[in-house]
Amino acid sequence: MALDAVRSAPAATAGTAFAFRLAWLPGAAALLFIVGVVGLALSGLAAESDAAGVIAALTDGYVLRVAMFTIVQAALSTAFALALALSFARAAARRPDWRPLQWAMRLGGLAFVTPVIIGVFGVVEIHGVTGWLNAGARALGGSGFGAYIYGLPGILIAHIFFNMPFAARNFDRALAGVAPESWRLAAQLGMSPGQVFRLIEWPALASVFLPTAAIVFALCFTSFAVVAVLGGGPRATILEVAIYQALRFEFDIGRAVGLAFVQILLAAALTGPLLLLARSRAEATSFRGHRERPDVQGGWTYAGDIGGIALFILAVALPMLGIVLPAAGALSPERLADPTLWRAAGWSLTISVAAGGIAFSLGLGLALTMREFWPRAGMRRAAAALEAVGAIILVAPPLLIGAGLFLAMRNRVDLFASAPLLVIAVNSLSSLPFVVRLLGPELARAAERDDRLAASLGLAGAERWRLIDWPAIRRPAATALAIAIAMAAGDLGVIALFGSPETTTLPLLIYQRMGAYRMDDAAVGIMVLIALSLLVFIAAEALVGGIDRQRNRSGRRHA
């Protein structure tokens, strides 16, 4: 009734219709950029391939073995990460007031944004042959656990470190969405822990389980830095590392293209469908208060919870300590005076700010158009397709795109001069899925809340953006920008391919120093990278988020 009156107001309708036409623009622009870069890369790969070469690649025993290992390690990593995340998330949901749990969650959030090369350094520090665990075992009189870090075990440990917190957070949010009435009912019915899991927890988790598994699988499938450092030889290598080696060491273009072909094929077949299912809807508000839970008591549950939390802390906190302690210990005036270090820091800052900024713009563009498409019945698939395109990097990983760009441009452009631009372009695609994932629900939530207000005020387009949308999403946008820049700063992928001594970034410097077994020098690089990431975070949140201003101006505090 009242709503119909609002909806039928002519000025409002005209305004919103015009806005809808305009709303195509940001998404289209973003799409153009993404398709342009990826298309150029694919054309480069296609130009160098021929049917015979591709068939040779598909029947090469080595390529098939590498493909098999890529799948196996990704599947195992996903299984372990999700299992541990599940046990932790259930424990966290059961006991929301436990301090250790909150600390663990926060630590987990840090682990996810830790640059990969730094995380790997920490894992090596703990699990390496002369690492803490082995040294501790030997100190206790044993013979140590040996060199288990190289190969599959090390890869799994590193993947769990990076991905388990992400999955745990998703599961925790899902469990928090269970209505308190359900818990009360369960308590009244006296459900056992098994029944609680089957009837209440699992249905809540089911909707996030597959998308989370898909993302973790995709990340582990294309995990360059982890496997490059911890693989330990031809036995444990993944397609992306093999592409890098084929181009940089052997300069075997045919093999690189063959590997890239298999990579795209597998990724599209395995992760593509799963990602299309992982849509980011506006999330339901979650009730975070105290709940009556029938399964909180009980010795086994208690022990299980402690176990889940302990494992989480071991998997996540130990490597963190393994990063911070050696890094702090390696600081010295001579090492800090090294000009190579600061040149790399300068390049890291330049490339990451540019790439992060582009990623943010692309993500915002996609999210804005998605928001317009979702409510309209016929456009849902288009919206889902947009989000999938935003996640293209999970199907065509950075090194594959880098290889393609190299092949496409190598005879036309001075690769040295354009290397930073190529790195920026590819890195912007790397953090895009996360920007979309962050901004999409926020914009959708703001739309749900403010659409009618905007319509009733006759606000549309740029005015609506300025007065309603931007203030509403400013804080999460700042976080998204900060994460995009931080992820680009910590990236070790394309820079390994294109990096030259003049354009080295901090992650590449750290990787090279670890490769020359100059661990203390690497640790200094880590400190500088951590400092840079923190700086970026604070700057983005302050400049874009405008925290103080927001508190003073509006009465509401946006969560």
Added chain:
Amino acid sequence: MRILLTFLAILMVTPLSAKTLTVYTYDSFVSDWGPGPKLKTAFEEQCDCTVEFVGLEDAVAILGRLRFEGGSTKADVVLGLDTNLVAEAKATGLFATHDADLAALSVPRGWTDDTFVPFDFGYFAFIYDETKLKTPPASLKALIEGDQTVIVQDPRSSSPGLGLMLWMKSVFGEEADAAWEKLAPRIVTVTNGWSEAYGLFLKGEADMVLSYTTSPAYHMVAENETKYRAAPFAEGHYMQIEVAAVMAGAAEPELARDFLRFLISEDAQSILPTTQWMFPVRDVGEAVPDAFSTLVKVDKPLLFTSDEVKEGRAGWVDEWRDALSR
């Protein structure tokens, strides 16, 4: 503000007045304890230039990188490839002739190449800690059949890695892949470069590491440590002669050639034994430390010709890789 601008202007102009020679080499060459710093100082004294050593991964990776960079490479001189790669390197067309006088050099088996200049040589050997490993293997066959853990390098990026692969090939021939398969379970890790492998070995990660017969000399002279030994193998040891060359696209070709001449001069050759820990290619008398005479003597040096390696390398690397990934 004006002062700042003037200062910046001076900063920008200064490097331009001196010529820069960019030398691509591997990372251990440019480390603080390697030959790089001393050679840089010595050469800069006699030329009016700045030497910039660029440390890349390991030797074989340098060649891959040059092909990757193609004509737009910034390198003027490449230092650290070895004879195994000479034919392949020449085939890229990226190198220029050196025009240097090699009469004073004494390289095992002589030297007649017009593009590459040898600057040191050595023999590969497995190094072990004699306090931890009491009975090292006495031959390559014994190592394959034994139970020691080893760290080796990747033949696709590292010249010792390539050397070991060729060593196995020259000893085992057609049976090389079976030999690699036997060794594979005891390989702790395959590193991209020599530095990482040696560093891991020193930290105690494996019983033996592939390095040079001269590696123990470093520990004897610099650290007064005699527990590291090279294991002499009955079949002979594969030899490595390291070479340098001028790039065809060098910005200052004459300066680059001067650098090569400097590299084989007595000054440079005297620096090498106690920084590079390899044998010099000319007689430098006292510059070779006494410790070198206590090293394992190689009666049977093994070496493929450069053309043989060019023909076979790709296939042999595939064989290596398949054997290790099974």
